[in-house]
Amino acid sequence: MATAALPATAPLVSVRWKFVATIFFGSFLLFLVQPMIARMALPRLGGAPTVWNSAMLVYQALLLLGYSYAHWLTRQSPSKQRLIHLLAFAIAGVMLPIGLISGTPGASANSFLWVPWLLIMSIGPLFFVVSAQAPIIQSWYAKCGLGDPYPLYAASNFGSFAGLLAYPFVVEPLLSVANQRMLWSAGYVLLALLCGYCSFHLPKARTDGAVEAVPPARSKMIRWALQAAVPSGLVLSTTLQLTTDIVAVPLLWVLPLGLYLLSFSIAFAASRGVADVMGRAAPFTLLITACAAMANAMDYALPIAGLILLNLLAVSVALHSALYDQRPAASQLTYFYLAMSAGGVAGGIFCALLAPLLFDSTYENVVLLTAAAFLLKNEPLWEKVGRYWQRQSRGRLFAIAAGILLLSALGPIFSAAGHRNLGFTYLLIAIGVATVGNRLLFATTATALLLFMGGWEKIALSAQPGMMTRSYFGIYSIHTSQPGRRSLAHGTTMHGIQLTGSPQREVTPTSYYAPRSGIGLAMRSTERLFGPGARIGVVGLGTGTLACYATAKQSWTFYEIDPAVADIARDPKRFTFLSRCMPNARIEIGDARLTLGRSRRGSADLLTIDAFSSDSVPMHLLTREAFQAYADHLRSGGLLMVHISNRYLELEPVIAGAAKDGGWSAMARKYYPTDAEKDHAASASLWIALSRDPETVRRLVEGSGEEWRLLNEKTGFQPWTDDRGSLLGLIHWGG
Numbered sequence: 258m259a260t261a262a263l264p265a266t267a268p269l270v271s272v273r274w275k276f277v278a279t280i281f282f283g284s285f286l287l288f289l290v291q292p293m294i295a296r297m298a299l300p301r302l303g304g305a306p307t308v309w310n311s312a313m314l315v316y317q318a319l320l321l322l323g324y325s326y327a328h329w330l331t332r333q334s335p336s337k338q339r340l341i342h343l344l345a346f347a348i349a350g351v352m353l354p355i356g357l358i359s360g361t362p363g364a365s366a367n368s369f370l371w372v373p374w375l376l377i378m379s380i381g382p383l384f385f386v387v388s389a390q391a392p393i394i395q396s397w398y399a400k401c402g403l404g405d406p407y408p409l410y411a412a413s414n415f416g417s418f419a420g421l422l423a424y425p426f427v428v429e430p431l432l433s434v435a436n437q438r439m440l441w442s443a444g445y446v447l448l449a450l451l452c453g454y455c456s457f458h459l460p461k462a463r464t465d466g467a468v469e470a471v472p473p474a475r476s477k478m479i480r481w482a483l484q485a486a487v488p489s490g491l492v493l494s495t496t497l498q499l500t501t502d503i504v505a506v507p508l509l510w511v512l513p514l515g516l517y518l519l520s521f522s523i524a525f526a527a528s529r530g531v532a533d534v535m536g537r538a539a540p541f542t543l544l545i546t547a548c549a550a551m552a553n554a555m556d557y558a559l560p561i562a563g564l565i566l567l568n569l570l571a572v573s574v575a576l577h578s579a580l581y582d583q584r585p586a587a588s589q590l591t592y593f594y595l596a597m598s599a600g601g602v603a604g605g606i607f608c609a610l611l612a613p614l615l616f617d618s619t620y621e622n623v624v625l626l627t628a629a630a631f632l633l634k635n636e637p638l639w640e641k642v643g644r645y646w647q648r649q650s651r652g653r654l655f656a657i658a659a660g661i662l663l664l665s666a667l668g669p670i671f672s673a674a675g676h677r678n679l680g681f682t683y684l685l686i687a688i689g690v691a692t693v694g695n696r697l698l699f700a701t702t703a704t705a706l707l708l709f710m711g712g713w714e715k716i717a718l719s720a721q722p723g724m725m726t727r728s729y730f731g732i733y734s735i736h737t738s739q740p741g742r743r744s745l746a747h748g749t750t751m752h753g754i755q756l757t758g759s760p761q762r763e764v765t766p767t768s769y770y771a772p773r774s775g776i777g778l779a780m781r782s783t784e785r786l787f788g789p790g791a792r793i794g795v796v797g798l799g800t801g802t803l804a805c806y807a808t809a810k811q812s813w814t815f816y817e818i819d820p821a822v823a824d825i826a827r828d829p830k831r832f833t834f835l836s837r838c839m840p841n842a843r844i845e846i847g848d849a850r851l852t853l854g855r856s857r858r859g860s861a862d863l864l865t866i867d868a869f870s871s872d873s874v875p876m877h878l879l880t881r882e883a884f885q886a887y888a889d890h891l892r893s894g895g896l897l898m899v900h901i902s903n904r905y906l907e908l909e910p911v912i913a914g915a916a917k918d919g920g921w922s923a924m925a926r927k928y929y930p931t932d933a934e935k936d937h938a939a940s941a942s943l944w945i946a947l948s949r950d951p952e953t954v955r956r957l958v959e960g961s962g963e964e965w966r967l968l969n970e971k972t973g974f975q976p977w978t979d980d981r982g983s984l985l986g987l988i989h990w991g992g
Contacts, residue, residue: 279451322385485600908987
């Protein structure tokens with residue numbers, strides 16, 4: 258397509274940089290708005306996965322609509338493009354300052370309907386217009402005769418990368434939500450001005466003879482979509498695998514997503530050196546990662562995590578570089594990005610919505626790594642070997658592939674013998690190296706390594722009824738490897754342990770809930786503090802361990818966000834705390850803050866909050882407004898027990914700040930079990946006891962006969978509110 262050149266007097270370099278700045282800044286705003294809206298919505302919508310899956314679908318749909326709009330707009334005359342796009346900015350700008358419209362879902366509201374309506378009405382027009390700017394600016398760049406528009410996509414994704422890092426590390430810690438709204442709104446106005454500037458460099462009229470661009474072949478668009486879908490899915494499956502099987506660290510999700518965005522910047526850069534090196538390395542990083550991705554190797558968690566992240570970057574760069582190599586002429590640019598966007602949506606839907614329904618473990622990672630192995634460029638290392646594979650018939654290649662898979666089936670045999678045969682591992686790696694250049698055999702070898710190095714064991718565990726359960730919250734596994742114990746794990750986080758072997762052992766409170774733990778002391782003091790008919794609420798069901806502290810006249814209610822956890826706790830074939838101690842337990846499913854907010858005021862004597870032991874801390878349960886909701890739920894003189902044991906976060910200053918801010922008396926119980934107690938599956942724990950009545954805390958502490966202490970405060974720490982709070986200053990960076 259012919260493009261108009263700028264007037265000779267125009268400072269060409271300056272104009273180019275303004276286009277680059279515009280596309281960078283638009284993508285920066287796009288990645289800033291998503292976590293910001295999540296932060297605003299969390300107190301109102303809660304943390305249920307149906308909420309955030311609905312939100313993801315809204316964002317993906319708006320992104321596709323934005324790219325479709327860009328595709329339509331760039332087919333119009335330059336004057337119409339300028340007028341329509343600036344008008345779209347102005348119409349969407351009526352929604353400023355950005356924020357959520359008023360309204361709260363009722364108890365029976367369907368989140369798949371209510372959440373999209375809320376988000377579309379709140380930010381839909383703004384998100385739609387901003388999402389369209391990347392392909393529009395690239396198209397205008399080409400029409401202005403400024404050069405190849407595709408390297409601008411590198412700037413776009415670098416802007417996304419900057420926005421991704423800016424929110425958790427700069428914006429959220431430093432600014433209240435109210436100030437974040439104003440900052441983003443000012444950014445939107447600036448983006449509109451930048452787009453306006455770019456639009457006035459468009460030629461006055463079409464210079465291409467008004468000829469409509471010929472659409473690319475459908476097969477080509479499908480290939481573009483597939484090559485975009487695999488990295489898009491892989492970033493989600495990698496994040497889940499890291500947090501489920503390897504190490505559950507707060508903010509870990511930033512790394513895979515950041516590397517994914519960075520891969521676009523590398524792959525679409527004008528300089529091809531780094532992209533070429535990573536593309537050649539990708540088959541080998543994939544083979545080595547296949548050795549570790551499914552293996553149970555907690556002793557090497559950090560090296561394995563690093564290897565998996567390196568592979569994500571290498572594979573994403575390789576596949577995105579293939580897209581760059583296949584990029585069409587500028588006249589077909591919007592077709593190209595529309596196909597890529599559709600592929601990205603497909604990958605996200607597969608991992609976020611379909612995989613939890615189809616699989617009970619992280620098997621989507623196997624599917625995506627295999628797909629990546631098949632799609633990689635795969636040039637043979639040795640010309641003779643490449644020619645050898647080319648000479649083989651299709652039937653012979655399939656027979657060789659079947660033989661490679663048969664080799665992987667020996668994995669469980671060696672594992673049962675108590676060791677992994679390194680010789681077979683090296684053999685499979687060697688086969689993988691030799692098959693580089695043949696898509697079928699290389700992908701088969703990668704799959705064989707994944708199966709041999711732990712995949713078959715996971716499949717065997719999945720085959721045992723009830724041992725693996727998956728929901729939209731994650732993956733739960735039941736372990737019986739320790740004699741006399743049965744445990745429930747959510748990824749790498751322990752959710753409960755039950756002793757087995759006798760009825761007495763089965764009703765013994767264990768782990769964080771042992772008799773001398775903070776909650777154990779509180780539960781054994783309920784009759785002394787509140788009488789025989791105490792009303793008790795427990796946020797976080799786990800295996801139902803606390804139910805075995807219940808007495809006959811007490812009234813208990815459990816609040817659990819994940820229905821899968823409730824099913825596990827109720828099933829006597831898996832855990833018997835509930836069936837033996839409270840067979841008719843009342844369990845309310847839903848986000849605790851929302852369900853407590855709908856309950857009757859003053860309806861509990863003791864309320865336990867146990868939702869902070871994993872990497873994903875629900876911040877909206879630790880704000881000033883949340884503690885006010887707890888106070889409303891408790892009767893006068895009621896007791897609040899908060900469990901804050903966490904491997905990676907120091908949450909005590911948050912509780913101390915909330916206690917001081919809300920007028921709570923508070924004491925901490927740090928429990929270290931004796932060797933004898935460890936034999937009964939007791940675990941170290943940190944519980945905080947709080948009450949608006951100091952006498953309640955005093956009676957608990959003095960009557961327990963155990964050591965309690967005052968809370969550790971953090972100098973200058975401001976209590977979290979729904980408007981402001983950040984995990985950043987609370988992370989144990991040393992692990």
